[in-house]
Amino acid sequence: MQKAWITFAIALLALVSVMDGDAAETKAAETAAPRPNIVVILADDASLMDFGAYGGEAHTPNIDALAARGAMFTQFRASPLCSPSRAMLLTGMDNHLTGFATIPEVLPSEQRGKKGYSMALEPGVRTLADRLRGLGYRTLMVGKWHLGEKADAMPQAHGFDRSFALAASGADNWEKRPYIPYYKDAPWYENGVEAELPDDFYSSKFIVDKMIAYLNQTDQSKPFFAYLPFQAIHIPVQAPADLIAKYKGRYAAGWDVLRRERQQRAKALGLVPPDAAMADLPPGYRHWTDLSVADRAVYAARMEVHAAMLEAMDHHVGRLIAHLKANGQYDNTIFIFASDNGPEPSRGDDNHLLRAWHRVVGYHVGLDGMGGRGSWGFIGPEWAAATATPGAWFKFYATEGGVRVPLVIAGPGVAAARIDAPAMMTDIAPTLLEWIGAPIGGTERGVRPITGRSLVPVLTGKAKSAYAKDEVRVIEVSGNTALYKGDFKITRSVLPLGDGRWRLFDVASDPGESTNLAIARPELLTEMVAEYDAYAARMGVLAMPDDYDSAQQTVTNNIRQMLANYPWLYGVMTGGMVLAGVLIWGLYRVLRQLFGRSAGRSPLPGVPG
Template structure:
């Protein structure tokens, strides 16, 4: 009798086990970062540039219109990777070494990278693309939690190889921890993706992966493939004035911008398009065709990644996040530190493979529609980024969310997605608490509290956003300006004189934050 009862119990237990849902693998996470790409430079944020893969992700995922970066390449990368403000991670300015810990120029040992955290939670960790948060071998990606790496350690370079552009410069294209010599058919955007696909293909079937895919596109120099440039040969003949208006109209029609948003005036240093000589028009059209082609090729490669996920059966269990490291770049290739040969090459047409040029303010003003100013400043044109989140198992699709988010949120988001634990110590060192708030609830369409305030500082440029209010200044003027972003996202009407009490309140909050995270006034830091 007892034996029969045992057998019956065993049969029931087995039956119950077979009815239980299978244990699912943790989601793969892909973080894609564009370089120097403006707010309106992809189709799903208003651009004329063809980005069908990103547009599809946006249509079936989430667009956040109020997401922010740190307004410059390496500070953003330091903050994005660590979930701290860049000063806390040791990259308060650029990667040039300084004695002050917050400005040492590489990731310190008081922070952990997303890769280091997820590695401890069973993830394989991969990176392809631009590093730019530590140039010495002891600071490279494989020393900061990445199992495999391929890409550019430095901040910029030719897309066709490893050509130096400054005196005494050696650019480092690295595979894992060894120097890689590019071949004659090398094109950086394709090469980063080739290695990323290799990493994904070789990933153990029973292990989730984290991939950080940091494209250099569309950072200068303007280098693209002829077949991509050809698509945009006539796309910019209307000129920057008409194209800004067209982007602006699409952004409002899409719901990226409120209907009552105003388009910022053309940068006062840029002439009206119709007043431009024909040769200058042709030069700009050529530069923009190459710039558009770079973004187009990046989107094609994102499509290759998505196709590989589908082939491997991983597409439904992968979350993809896309954003840019700063606003569009106003920089030109001029006499400040470039090799004479590079300055000569900067005079060639951008579509010439041997050129080395940039599109300057004239292109950046279009890329940052509807905002003013650019990379480096803390006005919206410097620090606002398009943000797309896609993942069928996590992200409730077909939505646009206008609430503000920040790059510090990416670490906490990845930690929650991975079911990981953010450490208090790592390799015997105390780790600073993460500053971000996970976006997973927002992704799922559930209540999300968000931040009390967001803070920004780069080379003396400062800002704080609390709710709809933003207080911002630029160096060396250091004059506070106050905007209500709900009614004035383009920052055109300064309310500081009308609301001095709010200015004082926000300035006090900013000062407390700056002191806490180690900001040194830029004049004091540089002696200028």
């Protein structure tokens, strides 16, 4: 009996000890600093120097403040198109491993449905939202998705608890309407269900309004991951009139002057070496003096709207920051700010198909009401080349103007610093995971691996770079390619501006890619091309069809999609061809009666008399 009591006492003491231990662990967990919140802000088509902190003209005090208190990267690279960049950001994986090797609008039929080119996040691809939700985070998203266009491919299928997402590559910023003929409407979805927009909709305002609502409606005891991919400054470029007025006359000197101004500011800020040559102009570039006085006024106004749209986005980012400060969450929040690619060069005034569609749907590209409802704003290739300075060319191409974009990282434990070490879009996800103490790698069966690098050692000063000096970094989208190795870069560009040939540049001394070293350094070129070939085989990069032209492919895909969206158009087009044939035959008969018999032959070449 006594032995039983001793045994019971020992068991009781052990139980009390375990309970005390559990209580101590619980108390320690309660007193430990909570995991930080995460806010990822993505601008659309913004260049390296568009924001004030990087030397831009737009008034962007809120983003500039994040840059001032955090790490401002000067050698960050995205892909040259939106979906691949977004896939890389959210997964930490090379875009070919995600299913978004390119975007649907430029996809050739030869690649449609192939692995890596499915235009959907493929099996085994896990997003940041998937990973963070598993760690107890609230996962929230509002803005442009463009990682799948059907309801079951929206953010709720990829780890987001709440989402209000635009499936398309873009849309109007004032109302629910498409911006190109490729889309039948503006496909907005809330949690996977088609949704309407409020009457006071303006894209940047709405994105922050809805995000604040989600933050208020979800479990306040959990940290949050908030993803805000803005529509600014994707076409159509639109902004409130009062903000547009602030930039009146700022761009009246034209794009040639703006290029020189930005190049000089880039040198002053150390974004390029003091003796760096200005980037070469793209083929077909017009000088400002080539335009009529009236056209200059219209094009200057387009850049005023561009700057105002940047400021509007920054203003609403400031509203989100103010909300977090008011709720005591700001100091424990990581902020990531980046752009998905360089500036958009497309025009809205030189394409017959687009002009006809504008007339049908009620868009205009004129000066009156520019930036307001019904205005289809754009800046065009010359302003795009100017805003891409000090880089060459712009969006679509893997030249520096298309891929070198801003990156700001701020948050707890990050000292104010300027970081000139290389960083890639794939590095953001592993950086955030390491920052919060989550595993980056893993051997989960069927899960594709993260290919990016954590920047945490760089942010904390433990390493100068996440990459070894001669380590290869590669970007490829639809044949537009860049491979970086040390100070050097090889690049090739497809039609309509490129010729598909490899070029070699020393981007440390020549970031504008003005001097091609391919002939001077043939061995280095051969070595780097071989490294690209190895990358392409490893990642499953498909060769582009012969004479692939991204602009022509866009037109082809737009027409195909229009016929799918509006089946009656096929009948109209077919009927139009029949009518044209009848008219031509009738004209032939008339001409033959008038002239053919007297001459004994047909007056129409190639037609027997």
